[in-house]
Amino acid sequence: MPDLLVSTNFVLTIVLLILIIAWIVYSVINHIRVHKIAKFISQKQFVKGKRRAQIVDLRERKAFNAGHILGARNIPFSTFRTFYNGIRSDMPVYLYDQSTALSSRAAVYLYKKGYRKLYILKEGYRNWTGKTKKRDV
Template identity: 30%
Template sequence: MDYTNVFIVVLLLVAAWFFYKKFAGVKGLTELSSEAFAEQLKAVKPSMLIDVREPHEFKNGHITGATNIPLSQLGSRLDQIPQEKTLFLYCQSGMRSKQAATKLIREGHTQVAHLRGGFMSWKGKRTR
């Protein structure tokens, strides 16, 4: 096996690992449809709804009652997220909220859900 083949195999393994980490489920995370997300948000107390998009995205529209804690600021704002509350997370498409959920679960949060498909899939009330 020459170096070119070794390089290609390593590159394929790195790409496979990247896609697995990006798209695999997160242990301890509940993934909810728009309808289930809305129902659970009303039913589960105490809870906190967190929009992990950037402030300019949040200003253009968000789910009513959401607190904006961008993924880029999450690490420095963990003290604003109570451990005892169930967390409902969303972003634009669902990718950033999964990343935020991973971080929050690592920090000890046990009740974490996110909106599958993100804000783009939301069918409920919005605030501008």
């Protein structure tokens, strides 16, 4: 019986190790893919080019209303697949969220739909020090 317990623990350890390695490989591949389709830009680059681009805030409406980058349009990620077609594909698209997780996913989706001028705010909104606007609700 002790041999069975040892072999079961060994098998579970191997399975867990394989799952961890698979997750790491997936994360690295996804990171590389996002960097190939979208350019991560600094706040300085974002401010410099935002007049010629469409700025999309992917955070939920409540967070957007509490404060957003001046000139941004809110398309919450939760509804992004429904309303992305309001974004022009012939103009640069500047994406941001609280960090970069949602922006990366939105960029992959837009790329699949034919968008090619995709930019992601590298530091996310949480580190934004530029001009903002709040909406009174």
